[in-house]
Amino acid sequence: GENVEQHPSTLSVQEGDSAVIKCTYSDSASNYFPWYKQELGKRPQLIIDIRSNVGEKKDQRIAVTLNKTAKHFSLHITETQPEDSAVYFCAATSRGSGAGSYQLTFGKGTKLSVIP
Amino acid sequence: SQTIHQWPATLVQPVGSPLSLECTVEGTSNPNLYWYRQAAGRGLQLLFYSVGIGQISSEVPQNLSASRPQDRQFILSSKKLLLSDSGFYLCAWSPLRGQRSQQYQETQYFGPGTRLLVL
Numbered sequence: 001g002e003n004v005e006q007h008p009s010t011l012s013v014q015e016g017d018s019a020v021i022k023c024t025y026s027d028s029a030s031n032y033f034p035w036y037k038q039e040l041g042k043r044p045q046l047i048i049d050i051r052s053n054v055g056e057k058k059d060q061r062i063a064v065t066l067n068k069t070a071k072h073f074s075l076h077i078t079e080t081q082p083e084d085s086a087v088y089f090c091a092a093t094s095r096g097s098g099a100g101s102y103q104l105t106f107g108k109g110t111k112l113s114v115i116p
Numbered sequence: 117s118q119t120i121h122q123w124p125a126t127l128v129q130p131v132g133s134p135l136s137l138e139c140t141v142e143g144t145s146n147p148n149l150y151w152y153r154q155a156a157g158r159g160l161q162l163l164f165y166s167v168g169i170g171q172i173s174s175e176v177p178q179n180l181s182a183s184r185p186q187d188r189q190f191i192l193s194s195k196k197l198l199l200s201d202s203g204f205y206l207c208a209w210s211p212l213r214g215q216r217s218q219q220y221q222e223t224q225y226f227g228p229g230t231r232l233l234v235l
Contacts, residue, residue, distance in 0.1 A: 032222040043206060043226040044160070089160065093222045102148070102210070102222045103175075108159040 002027040002094035006107025013080050014115050021110045023090035024072040032093040033073050034104070035064060039086045047088075048075070080114045087111050118143040122207050122227040129234050135180075135194040137230050139207030142188065147209040149190040150224060151182055154204040166190060197234045205230045 003026040013019050025033075031052035036044035050057045050064045050073065057064050061080075066073040077084055091104040119142045129135060141147050151163040162175045164182035172182050179198060183191045190207060207227040 034223060036226075043229050046223065046225065049223065103150075103162060103165060104222065104224055106160045 002030060002092055002103075002105040004090060004092050004105045004107045006090050006110060008110060009108065010111045010113070012113045012115060015080060015082060017080055019075075019077045019080050019084070019112055019114075021075045021088055021090070021112070022072060023074070023092075023107050024070075025092040025105075026071065027092065027094055028068075028071065030092040030094060032102075033064070033066060034091050035075050036089045036091070036106075037086045038089065038109075044089060077112075080112075082114050082116050085112055085114045118209070118225065120207060120209055120225060120227040122205075122230050124230060125228065126231045127233070129197050129232065131199055131234055132196050135192070135197050135201070135232070137192040137205055137207075137232075139190040139192075139227055140188055141209045144188070144209070144211065146187060147211060149184065150208040150210075151190065151192050152206040152208065152226075154206060156203070160206070163192070199234050202232055202234045205232055 004023055006023045011019055034049035035047050037047045038044040048059050048062050048064050050066050052068055055066055061078045063076040064073060075088060087109045089109050090107040094103045094105050121140050123138055148167055150165045152160045153163055154160050163180060164172055164174055166172050166184045169184050169187055179194055181193050206229045208224040210222060210224045
């Protein structure tokens with residue numbers, strides 16, 4: 001099955017600096033890679049995703065890059081703000097056992113702290 | 117638009133007691149449904165997923181079970197809770213293949229969660 005490794009587990013940056021979180025995956029058939037942000041005590045929220053036919057995607061201060069050959073993808077947050085502080089999870093698609101079923105295999109998360 | 121509900125929001129149960137957590141989705145049909153557990157400060161562990169009524173796949177063998185009695189209802193149960201069952205239980209849904217373009221079928225949207233404390 002799919003295995004997703006996420007680094008670092010914790011990350012502290014000064015407000016205004018950039019933050020980068022990296023993930024690697026094992027299944028070359030995976031073709032969908034979402035990133036979720038989870039604030040303390042709340043549900044994970046999808047913040048950006050990327051398909052395997054695209055190398056990079058941007059949404060304001062957030063960008064995701066994908067290297068299919070190396071099987072790794074990264075989240076980039078520029079001009080970080082205190083409200084960016086949260087746990088971030090990467091994930092990769094894997095095929096379920098039932099027809100039409102897909103699962104997401106999650107990384108273990110990165111706790112990002114933005115210091116004012 | 118689609119909405120996902122979970123209840124109860126919080127629950128404190130003694131060891132050995134039964135459990136029933138409910139998840140319902142509105143505004144869509146034939147969704148894939150998922151149950152995850154998140155221990156304090158940890159990642160997301162997939163427990164069960166379902167592609168249709170009565171179709172349940174288990175990812176982790178344990179004292180929990182799941183059922184899908186209706187298209188948009190997913191229930192997580194236990195006959196006897198263990199201390200290790202404490203955690204944050206999240207239900208999620210995703211569009212079923214063929215319902216939307218393949219581009220979006222794997223996106224999962226999470227419910228607000230149920231925080232369970234077993235004492």
